[in-house]
Amino acid sequence: MKNITILGSTGSIGTNALKVIKEKKDKFKVIGISGYSNFDLLKKQIEEFQPKYICIGSKSAAEELKILYPEKIIYFGDEGLKNMGALDEADIVLTAISGSIGIEATVEAIKKEKRIALANKETMVAAGEYINKLLKKYPKAEVIPVDSEHSALFQSMQGSGKNEVKTLIITASGGTFRGKTLEYLKNVTVEEALKHPNWSMGKKITIDSSTLVNKGLEVIEAHMLFNIDYDNIEVLVHPQSIVHSMVEFVDSSIIAQIGVPDMKLPIQYAFTYPDREASTALEKLNLKKLKELTFDEINSDVFKGVQLAFKAGRIGKSMPCVFNSANEVAVELFLKGKIKFLDIYEIIESAMAQHELKAIETLEIIKNIDKETRKWVYENYGRD
Numbered sequence: 001m002k003n004i005t006i007l008g009s010t011g012s013i014g015t016n017a018l019k020v021i022k023e024k025k026d027k028f029k030v031i032g033i034s035g036y037s038n039f040d041l042l043k044k045q046i047e048e049f050q051p052k053y054i055c056i057g058s059k060s061a062a063e064e065l066k067i068l069y070p071e072k073i074i075y076f077g078d079e080g081l082k083n084m085g086a087l088d089e090a091d092i093v094l095t096a097i098s099g100s101i102g103i104e105a106t107v108e109a110i111k112k113e114k115r116i117a118l119a120n121k122e123t124m125v126a127a128g129e130y131i132n133k134l135l136k137k138y139p140k141a142e143v144i145p146v147d148s149e150h151s152a153l154f155q156s157m158q159g160s161g162k163n164e165v166k167t168l169i170i171t172a173s174g175g176t177f178r179g180k181t182l183e184y185l186k187n188v189t190v191e192e193a194l195k196h197p198n199w200s201m202g203k204k205i206t207i208d209s210s211t212l213v214n215k216g217l218e219v220i221e222a223h224m225l226f227n228i229d230y231d232n233i234e235v236l237v238h239p240q241s242i243v244h245s246m247v248e249f250v251d252s253s254i255i256a257q258i259g260v261p262d263m264k265l266p267i268q269y270a271f272t273y274p275d276r277e278a279s280t281a282l283e284k285l286n287l288k289k290l291k292e293l294t295f296d297e298i299n300s301d302v303f304k305g306v307q308l309a310f311k312a313g314r315i316g317k318s319m320p321c322v323f324n325s326a327n328e329v330a331v332e333l334f335l336k337g338k339i340k341f342l343d344i345y346e347i348i349e350s351a352m353a354q355h356e357l358k359a360i361e362t363l364e365i366i367k368n369i370d371k372e373t374r375k376w377v378y379e380n381y382g383r384d
């Protein structure tokens with residue numbers, strides 16, 4: 001029996017993880033869950049899964065939960081999340097919070113040498129260099145990717161030596177606006193940007209998919225997770241979202257992981273790795289129904305998310321953190337109707353241009369850069 005903590009249980013990844021666990025109650029036990037604002041869903045999850053530890057966004061909501069569930073240990077806010085990452089009883093911590101707020105809890109889980117099932121890609125982007133140093137210091141901690149592309153890369157690399165890997169080929173659905181022109185994108189609405197063709201996900205990642213910043217974040221995440229040079233990472237548009245990513249090896253052989261677009265598989269694999277297990281929660285891919293699998297170049301003149309990420313990644317040090325923080329605020333402003341879709345790129349570009357590069361040596365430095373970048377974006381683009 002593996003004890004699991006889910007940070008972000010009320011989100012898209014979190015609810016999928018609970019579906020995985022529900023089908024395998026003999027193997028997995030939920031010991032901790034965290035939500036932020038969705039009180040009702042968190043309550044439902046507490047009643048169904050009976051975790052011992054719970055975390056919610058505000059103190060007042062935590063007090064309400066304490067009255068309802070006096071026998072439970074209830075935390076709240078950022079400090080609460082850190083406690084959740086550090087629970088001694090946990091074997092696996094699934095980080096499924098959206099945004100860089102997930103970093104500190106992940107750091108705590110590494111210090112406790114847990115398995116981290118990492119969905120929160122922003123952690124590896126903003127703090128990848130720091131996390132990698134920490135993983136060397138705490139060698140029993142392990143990060144197993146949950147992001148479908150990185151899970152696919154990880155699965156494709158099983159049994160191979162690192163120096164046999166030539167190129168990581170990350171696939172992209174192309175997002176909501178695949179094939180559209182700059183002219184078209186000028187006036188797209190929030191509602192349009194939130195309609196993803198293949199995946200059902202949280203709002204932030206859905207907007208990131210439509211700008212292809214999500215793919216950019218994944219490029220940096222792949223570099224940080226697998227220690228592969230940016231020159232050896234490629235992104236291809238694959239609208240069918242069946243090939244979740246591929247690895248090209250030095251002998252030109254390409255190994256891909258393919259399956260239905262459903263996050264339950266990478267979530268379960270991160271829980272069961274190195275084993276694979278059957279589950280009724282997992283849908284089988286019907287190969288006979290596949291009409292075509294296509295792969296194309298990204299149109300970087302229109303969708304700048306990937307090229308900006310390569311630039312930030314190659315500069316390194318604090319730049320990926322700036323790329324991520326500027327994007328987080330830009331997406332928030334877009335969702336609030338304060339900026340237009342294409343302003344997201346302008347905000348990332350100008351935040352990167354004004355930034356003075358720093359080495360990422362401590363968590364404090366990362367937190368400060370994140371704070372400064374957010375402030376700069378709000379001041380320059382967020383005023384009414």
Ligand SMILES: NC(=O)c1ccc[n+]([C@@H]2O[C@H](COP(=O)([O-])OP(=O)(O)OC[C@H]3O[C@@H](n4cnc5c(N)ncnc54)[C@H](OP(=O)(O)O)[C@@H]3O)[C@@H](O)[C@H]2O)c1
Binds near residue numbers: 122148202
């Ligand atoms: N969804 C996918 O298919 C997918 C695929 C690959 C990777 N990912 C990555 O997985 C992560 C989660 O994505 P998602 O789509 O599941 O996001 P989501 O549906 O928006 O869920 C986010 C979760 O984080 C919680 N949360 C939000 N703000 C918080 C804060 N300030 N403090 C603490 N908790 C907070 C939310 O709580 P409330 O809802 O209660 O407010 C919710 O539980 C992201 O990093 C994303 O890039 C997602």
